[in-house]
Amino acid sequence: MPTYEYACKDCGRHFDIFQDFSEASLTVCPECQGHLRKKFGTVGVTFKGSGFYRTDSRSSGSSGSSE
Template identity: 40%
Template sequence: MPIYAYRCSACGHEQDVLRKISDPLLRTCPECGRDTYEKQVTAAGFRLKGTGWYETDFRGGSKPGAAGAEPKSSGGEAPAPAAPATSPSSPG
């Protein structure tokens, strides 16, 4: 069950309340009895720990550097350019 922060706008009373999501909002302040009790917007109550995730963690393909990956050339030479494609000339 989530914990909600409530504050009375009339008297300033603040309280954290453990409530079900389906429970109705609290309206009456337990301190002064007025119907000015409001739910506050607060930060999420969890922290993300660890190294995180990467976009490659959830893909079906191989990861960089895995077996079967294309090896880099160590010679430092650029590959030879491919010959330009020629279309067969039609007799005209």
């Protein structure tokens, strides 16, 4: 389940909440009953290690070209 960050436009409160994709976005601040907006940040995907390139899975002795 994804985590979404919300910020209240009125009181400035920031909080995170777990929500399903099918759930509607929150619109009311639970503290002051003000207007909420959903904050969007960077995507947390990082590619590390071998296997990123197609040739990474091959052993070092076999190259794709014939000599």
